Amino acid sequence: MTPQDIDFDLSEEERSIRDLVHRFAEEVMRPAGQALDRRSAEEVIARGSILWDVHKKWNDLGVHMFATEGSDLTPAQLARLNCLVTEELGWGDAGLAISLGASEFPAMLAQTSQNPDLIAAFPVSKIGCWAITEPDHGSNSLDMSADPKRPYLQKPNCVARRDGDFYVISGQKAAWVSNGSMAETAALYTAVDNGDGATNGGVLLVDLTSRGVTRGRPLEKLGQRALPQGEIFFDDVRVPLTHMVIPPEMYPMGLELTLTSANGFMGGTFVGCARAAYEMALEYAKQRVQGGVTIIIHQAVKLKLFEMFRKVEAARALNRRVVLYNTVHNPLIGAPEGSFPAVQFAIASKVTSTQTSFEVASDALQIFGGNGLSYEYPIEKLMRDARASLIEDGTNEVLALHAADRL
Ligand SMILES: Cc1cc2nc3c(=O)[nH]c(=O)nc-3n(C[C@H](O)[C@H](O)[C@H](O)COP(=O)(O)OP(=O)(O)OC[C@H]3O[C@@H](n4cnc5c(N)ncnc54)[C@H](O)[C@@H]3O)c2cc1C
Structure with missing residues (x-):
C-alpha cells in the first residue's frame, strides 16, 4: 500500500x-x-x-x-x-x-x-473490446452532441445497415481498439443506416468469432505494449436486431454515459500508474548512494518527491469524488429519475490523472539518473505507459474541449 x-x-x-x-x-x-x-x-x-x-x-x-x-x-x-x-x-x-x-x-x-439472451451470449468471461475509433474518425468520434451534421456521420468507415431482422456490418475500426487484435466480443459504436442513410450512431454487441470478421496486424507502439491493439474488419457481418443495445435515438446519451464511465476508469487507473512511479522513485532515492550519501538527503531530490506525492494524492482525491458522484447519478444503475452523471468532472479526473502520471513518471526517471533510461529498471516503461494515456480514450485536448462546453 x-x-x-x-x-x-x-x-x-x-x-x-x-x-x-x-x-x-x-x-x-x-x-x-x-x-x-x-x-x-x-x-x-x-x-x-x-x-x-x-x-x-x-x-x-x-x-x-x-x-x-x-x-x-x-x-x-x-x-x-x-x-x-x-x-x-x-x-x-x-x-x-x-x-x-x-x-x-x-x-x-x-x-x-x-x-437474458444477450447476457448469456456476452459474459464477462469472454474478452471484449470497446470499438469506436475509425481510421478517419478519431477525435471526432467522441462528439457527444446530437447534431445530425456531425462529421463522424458524413463518411463513416463502418456502417451497420438494417436488413429485415438483422443489421449487416461492413467496414472497419481503427488499429487503436484496445484488445482489438484478440477480443472475442465487441461493443461496436458505429454509424447506423435504418434505410434513411447513415444518419446516426448506435451500439451493437458483436460476436467477433462471426463469419466476415477479420483482424489486421497487431499494432506496435511506444507504451502500454502489454495492451493488444489492432484493426477489426467487417465484411457483411450479420447481427440480429436485438443486439442493438443503444439505438440511434439514444446514441448521444449512450456515448456520454460511456465517456463518463471510461474517463472515471482512466482517472483511477492512472492514479495507480503515478503512484507506482512515485513509490519506485522514493525507494530508489533512499537506496542509491552517490558521492558517499543516499541521494534522498539532497533537497532538490526531496522536493521533487514531495511534488510527486502531492500530485498523486490530489489526483486520487479528485477521482474518488467524481466517480462517487457519477455512479450515484447513473440512471443505468438505479439513480432516481432526473439524475444524470456529469461528464465534465469525469474528464477533469482523466486529464488530471494522466497528466499527473506522465509528470510523476518523468520526474521519477530523473531521480533514477542514468539508470532511469536503462531497460534494467522499470521506470522508463512506466513513463512510456503514462505517455500513451494522454491520447488514450480521447486526447486530453479534445476531451477538455468537450468538458469546457459543459461549463
Ligand atoms: C493506448 C490507447 C488505447 C486506446 N483504446 C481505444 C479503445 O479501446 N477503443 C477505441 O475505439 N479507441 C481507442 N483508442 C483510440 C483513441 O481514442 C484515439 O487515438 C483518440 O480519440 C485520438 O484519435 P486519433 O488518434 O485519430 O487522433 P486525431 O483525431 O487524428 O487527432 C490528432 C491531433 O489533432 C488534435 N485534434 C483533433 N481534432 C481536434 C479538434 N476538434 N480540436 C482540437 N484538436 C483536435 C488531437 O488533440 C490530436 O493532438 C486508444 C488510443 C490509445 C493511444
Missing part, C-alpha cells in the same frame, strides 16, 4: 478486496506487464502468451469494474470499490489494466439491456 495508508474509513470488505487486487497486481500483472513489454505485438497475443493467463486469473478472481450485475452493493459502495480496484490495477500495469477494463464493456452493455 501507500507508505502511509490514510484510507482509515474503509470497511473490512473494501480493505480485503483492495488487498486482494493489490496482490494480483504485484504478483501477476507486474511481471507479466514487464515481460510483455519486451515482446512483439504478434507475440503478445500468441496462444500461450502470458496475456491470456492474466485475463484468466483476473476472471477467476471474480472482481469486476463495469459488469457488476448481481452485486448487492449500493451505487456508492460500488463507486468506492471501483476506485480502489482501478488504482491497484493501474499500479500493477497500466496497459494490462486497460485490457482488463475494456474487456468488460460488451458484458456491461448486455447486462444493462436486461436481455
